[in-house]
Amino acid sequence: MTARIGVVTFPGSLDDRDTRRAIRVAGAEPVALWHKDKDLKQVDAVVLCGGFSYGDYLRAGAIARFSPVMDTVIEQARAGLPVLGICNGFQILTEAHLLPGAMLGNDHLHFICRDQKLRVENADTAWTADYTAGQEIHIPLKNMDGRYVADRRTLDELEAEGRVAFRYLDVNPNGSLNDIAGITNAAGNVVGLMPHPEHAVEPLIGTGRTDGLPFFTSILKKLVNA
Numbered sequence: 272m273t274a275r276i277g278v279v280t281f282p283g284s285l286d287d288r289d290t291r292r293a294i295r296v297a298g299a300e301p302v303a304l305w306h307k308d309k310d311l312k313q314v315d316a317v318v319l320c321g322g323f324s325y326g327d328y329l330r331a332g333a334i335a336r337f338s339p340v341m342d343t344v345i346e347q348a349r350a351g352l353p354v355l356g357i358c359n360g361f362q363i364l365t366e367a368h369l370l371p372g373a374m375l376g377n378d379h380l381h382f383i384c385r386d387q388k389l390r391v392e393n394a395d396t397a398w399t400a401d402y403t404a405g406q407e408i409h410i411p412l413k414n415m416d417g418r419y420v421a422d423r424r425t426l427d428e429l430e431a432e433g434r435v436a437f438r439y440l441d442v443n444p445n446g447s448l449n450d451i452a453g454i455t456n457a458a459g460n461v462v463g464l465m466p467h468p469e470h471a472v473e474p475l476i477g478t479g480r481t482d483g484l485p486f487f488t489s490i491l492k493k494l495v496n497a
C-alpha cells in the first residue's frame with residue numbers, strides 16, 4: 272500500500288494540479304481536498320499549495336487560515352500529521368501559527384519569478400530527509416509576499432534549534448531576514464517554504480532539473496516505512 276497525500280484547493284489556489292502530479296511522480300497517491308472539507312479523507316500527509324487563496328485579500332493566507340479544512344489540518348498537524356506549505360501554503364501556515372513569523376511584501380515591491388538557488392540547512396524533517404544538509408538546489412520562486420520576518424527572539428530560536436530548513440543563496444530575492452527561504456516546526460512534521468519544489472520534479476519541464484522531487488520522495492519513504 273502506498274501513502275495517500277492530500278492537496279488542499281482553496282478558491283484561488285494555482286498549483287494544486289502540479290502538486291498532485293509531483294506526488295504521483297514520486298510514487299505516492301494524491302488526494303484532492305476542498306477548503307470546505309472538515310474531513311481529511313484519512314490522508315497520511317497534507318500539502319497546502321501555492322496560489323492566491325481568497326485573492327490574497329486582507330493578507331496572503333489570512334482568510335484561508337479560517338477555512339473549515341484548516342480546523343482539522345491545525346488539529347492534526349499539532350498531533351503529528353506531516354504538513355508541507357509551499358508559497359501561499361507557507362503563508363497560510365504562518366497565519367495559522369503552525370509556523371512562527373510572518374510573510375510581508377517583497378522589499379522591492381515587485382512580483383518575482385526566477386529560478387532560485389537554495390541551500391538545504393535541515394535534512395532531518397519529514398519533508399527533507401532525501402536531501403543532505405548543505406546540499407545546494409535550484410527550484411522556481413514566484414511571489415509577491417515572500418519576505419520572511421520574525422522577532423529577534425524567534426529568529427535566534429530558529430537558528431539555535433536548526434529550524435531554518437532552507438536559505439536563499441547568491442541573492443536574497445525578497446529581503447527575508449537571515450536569508451530564510453523555509454522553516455520547520457520543532458517536531459519536523461510541519462515545513463513551509465516560499466520556492467516551489469512541485470515545479471521541479473521532471474527533467475523535461477521547468478528548470479530541467481528535478482531538485483524538488485526529494486520533498487515528495489522523503490515523505491513517501493517516511494510514511495511507507497512508518
Ligand SMILES: NC(=O)CC[C@H](N)C(=O)O
Binds near residue numbers: 322323324360
Ligand atoms: N506562487 C504563490 O503561491 C504566490 C503566493 C502569494 N499569493 C504571493 O504572491 O506572495
